[in-house]
Amino acid sequence: MKEKIKKIVEIIGLPRIIIFFFIGSLFVIAPIVGVRIDSSLNDVIVRFGMNGILVLSLIPMVKAGCGLNFGLQLGIIAGLVGAVTSIELELRGFMGFFTAIGIAIFIAVILGFLYGILLNKIKGDEMVVATYIGFSSVSFMCILWLLLPYKSPNMIWAVGGSGLRTTISLQGYWFHVLTDFLKINFGSHIVFPTGTILFFSLLSFLVWAFFKTKTGTAMAAVGSNAYYAKSCGINVNKMRMISVILSTVIAAIGIIVYQESFGFIQLYLAPLYMAFPAIAALLLGGASIKKASIKNVIIGAFLFQGILTMTPSVMNNIVQSDMSETIRIIVSNGLIVYALTRKIERER
Amino acid sequence: MELKENYLLKMEKVSKSFYGNKVLKDINISVKYGEIVGLVGENGAGKSTLMNILFGNRIIHETGGFEGKIIFAGKEVSFNSPFDAIDAGIGMVHQEFIFIPDYTVTENILLNKEPTKYNFISEIFGDKINLLDREEMKRRTIEAIKKLDIELDPEMVVKEIPIGHKQFIEIAREIDRKSLKLLVLDEPTAVLTESEADIVIKAIKKLTAAGISIIFISHRLQEILNGCDRIFVLRDGAIQKELVPTETNPREIAEYMIGHELKKGNLKAKETRKINDTILEVNNLWVDMPGEQVNGVSFKVNKGEIFGIGGLTGQGKLGIANGIMGLYPAEGEVKFKGKPIHLNNSKYILEQGIAFVSEDRRGLGLLLDQPIFKNITFTAMQIKEKFIKSFLGGMIKFCDDQAMIKITKEYIDSLQIKCESEKQLAFELSGGNQQKLCMAKVFVLQPELIFVSEPTRGIDVGAKSLVLDTLRQYNRKYGTTIIMVSSELIELMSICERIAIVDEGQISGILPPNAQPEEFGLLMLGKKIEEKEGSVYK
Numbered sequence: 001m002k003e004k005i006k007k008i009v010e011i012i013g014l015p016r017i018i019i020f021f022f023i024g025s026l027f028v029i030a031p032i033v034g035v036r037i038d039s040s041l042n043d044v045i046v047r048f049g050m051n052g053i054l055v056l057s058l059i060p061m062v063k064a065g066c067g068l069n070f071g072l073q074l075g076i077i078a079g080l081v082g083a084v085t086s087i088e089l090e091l092r093g094f095m096g097f098f099t100a101i102g103i104a105i106f107i108a109v110i111l112g113f114l115y116g117i118l119l120n121k122i123k124g125d126e127m128v129v130a131t132y133i134g135f136s137s138v139s140f141m142c143i144l145w146l147l148l149p150y151k152s153p154n155m156i157w158a159v160g161g162s163g164l165r166t167t168i169s170l171q172g173y174w175f176h177v178l179t180d181f182l183k184i185n186f187g188s189h190i191v192f193p194t195g196t197i198l199f200f201s202l203l204s205f206l207v208w209a210f211f212k213t214k215t216g217t218a219m220a221a222v223g224s225n226a227y228y229a230k231s232c233g234i235n236v237n238k239m240r241m242i243s244v245i246l247s248t249v250i251a252a253i254g255i256i257v258y259q260e261s262f263g264f265i266q267l268y269l270a271p272l273y274m275a276f277p278a279i280a281a282l283l284l285g286g287a288s289i290k291k292a293s294i295k296n297v298i299i300g301a302f303l304f305q306g307i308l309t310m311t312p313s314v315m316n317n318i319v320q321s322d323m324s325e326t327i328r329i330i331v332s333n334g335l336i337v338y339a340l341t342r343k344i345e346r347e348r
Numbered sequence: 349m350e351l352k353e354n355y356l357l358k359m360e361k362v363s364k365s366f367y368g369n370k371v372l373k374d375i376n377i378s379v380k381y382g383e384i385v386g387l388v389g390e391n392g393a394g395k396s397t398l399m400n401i402l403f404g405n406r407i408i409h410e411t412g413g414f415e416g417k418i419i420f421a422g423k424e425v426s427f428n429s430p431f432d433a434i435d436a437g438i439g440m441v442h443q444e445f446i447f448i449p450d451y452t453v454t455e456n457i458l459l460n461k462e463p464t465k466y467n468f469i470s471e472i473f474g475d476k477i478n479l480l481d482r483e484e485m486k487r488r489t490i491e492a493i494k495k496l497d498i499e500l501d502p503e504m505v506v507k508e509i510p511i512g513h514k515q516f517i518e519i520a521r522e523i524d525r526k527s528l529k530l531l532v533l534d535e536p537t538a539v540l541t542e543s544e545a546d547i548v549i550k551a552i553k554k555l556t557a558a559g560i561s562i563i564f565i566s567h568r569l570q571e572i573l574n575g576c577d578r579i580f581v582l583r584d585g586a587i588q589k590e591l592v593p594t595e596t597n598p599r600e601i602a603e604y605m606i607g608h609e610l611k612k613g614n615l616k617a618k619e620t621r622k623i624n625d626t627i628l629e630v631n632n633l634w635v636d637m638p639g640e641q642v643n644g645v646s647f648k649v650n651k652g653e654i655f656g657i658g659g660l661t662g663q664g665k666l667g668i669a670n671g672i673m674g675l676y677p678a679e680g681e682v683k684f685k686g687k688p689i690h691l692n693n694s695k696y697i698l699e700q701g702i703a704f705v706s707e708d709r710r711g712l713g714l715l716l717d718q719p720i721f722k723n724i725t726f727t728a729m730q731i732k733e734k735f736i737k738s739f740l741g742g743m744i745k746f747c748d749d750q751a752m753i754k755i756t757k758e759y760i761d762s763l764q765i766k767c768e769s770e771k772q773l774a775f776e777l778s779g780g781n782q783q784k785l786c787m788a789k790v791f792v793l794q795p796e797l798i799f800v801s802e803p804t805r806g807i808d809v810g811a812k813s814l815v816l817d818t819l820r821q822y823n824r825k826y827g828t829t830i831i832m833v834s835s836e837l838i839e840l841m842s843i844c845e846r847i848a849i850v851d852e853g854q855i856s857g858i859l860p861p862n863a864q865p866e867e868f869g870l871l872m873l874g875k876k877i878e879e880k881e882g883s884v885y886k
Binding site: 209212213214221224228232234235 | 673674697698704706708711717726727729733
């Protein structure tokens, strides 16, 4: 019996079991301190749908050996440009949503290409350099958000100002187009966002299928052993480039889904720290710097969002002060430190 | 009793096993005071292991220590670490120089043992804050240089000194130590020209006058003959012969190095096969592979032949295969089936029907964290588009796992790969089975020419013969040309039709497998000796 438990712990991983029990205990405490379980559960599901694709976007780069994409903000920027452009064009509903995605993909391919050139020149140091690419690109965009010639009165500063606002409401454009698509109501407090989950599932399937194709397996081989790949005649730089572009494109789609569910486009410094929670979620799901799978994405996004939604509500009700942000930062950054420092399992 | 006193170092019945593999057997070596003893042997004969034992290197303790006795300066010793050995008065000069390039000769020689002068701050912070005594440092450097009887400016910055002189700094660093009694020189002349090497030999002869004994390891037989008082020839972990230079010649040494019993093995009747079409023609190939530089080799390989490439480590035999396969920058003309082919493009080379079993199984040959069937089929899928299901007119190419597993099962049977299933991960297999995996990977490609590099390195004896048999059978069955690169001459002789020996990045000769072992030995040790001897093997 003891052996069996040990084995299960080994397979699932101790961190995930601890977090799982932590969230479990929060759900137990919740009704005692007056937090509704059903609405909490709903929050977890909704936030899972919002963030899942951003976590998924990390997969191609990890698989190709480019490490965790600390430069996720590049994809987010592409997504933001897509979103504001679609609003500028006064497109609404699914039309607006998909136009935003289309434009975002176009920009993400260009940004991903440039990002890929850079990452190919600094093999081995991807993660450090990517972090600063992410930070600096967000700051650079702060200038552009002011200068870009967007005219829609819903987006620019009020009373004759110019430049885009920090927060732009999607109400009346494509707010909740996915979330409300085929939504299912359970009782009064649970609304299952079928559209968002379906969209996430579709993208997950595409990524999974991609890694079953010739190009996908070649990419995984590059990540697994670049020398082997080279000796098999695979163009290592090209594969890495494709992985970076893919990651950037998926991140761009991810942020648009996030906004669609959240209801607002947040510009300027909002994307600055967006990479960390996504990476923390993936690591929490059991991925390492070199290995990640769709399973890691799903488990990780769920557990991580579970912590994020449950701790604030429960904790705040217990200690009567706002601990949520502190806990969130400790958990997400702690996880990243843990993953970066631990030895890769089973490496010989 | 008196006789014992005569010897500075005696190693008696020293044996050592690595993981049950006996690499040294009952070695007896003695070094007298002020004597230069030469140590020669092929790569893997056990020279470095022997020196590691003498120095008490960690690897020896970690792998279970050794048997036998070491008597140094009249006392039985067993050093726990190289630092103990250095304290006892043993010094080592390595093949590669390790210096701080921006420091002067003096600073490098006396690094971390500088004479110091007191100053008042030392009262507070201790000796570490003492000033360097520059005068004394210079005096000691000059003294050490004088002992070697060479010209060297003690104030010169090391990076500006020609490579030939750098070796002296390394030696001077050792002889500066007052306690030095025994100096081990591990191929000190490997990177030097002949005239530079002569100076080194002269310098170390000077040292013996001061009572320092020397163990001299080298692959250049002429140096050994010129410099040493006695020579020990090591082969397969045993001392084959103790020789005195005045009574021997390079040919005899080479013979002891390579061994006699090879001759017997070759008497085995070889079927004569008609082989005459040239399949590969290499003209003036240069390859920039670190440590295995190739400096303009030319050779022809016939269709259906098993062609061997041998030579000592670091002479460039690995560079030939790696260079043609496009893994390292290469230059020159290579014709395959009469047509010139482009170099430096692995994919193109593979598409031409040339495949490679790398010497670096774990680094380059396998996807260790992937299952067996992926390892075997991956290259064929990428290059030949086998095991692929196409959709939308070839836009989407999915891997056909079923087909992959099917062919993998066939190879697991035919090559007797020991594994739990075709889905087992590659790193869980033993060395021999990993090697079979590498070969299966290449066989799936159905190439016309296979480069096989060090196929038996790091695998046990049983697996070795299986690997060689597999290669031979494959060659006979499909008429595939095989170029086998190996450090093990005996293996090359057992399966090759012709064997080229590489020395200093060039082919020093091509011999049939039934040639005399000492002829191979001489080719391996360089042409220069041949010329001096007046014999021609070309």
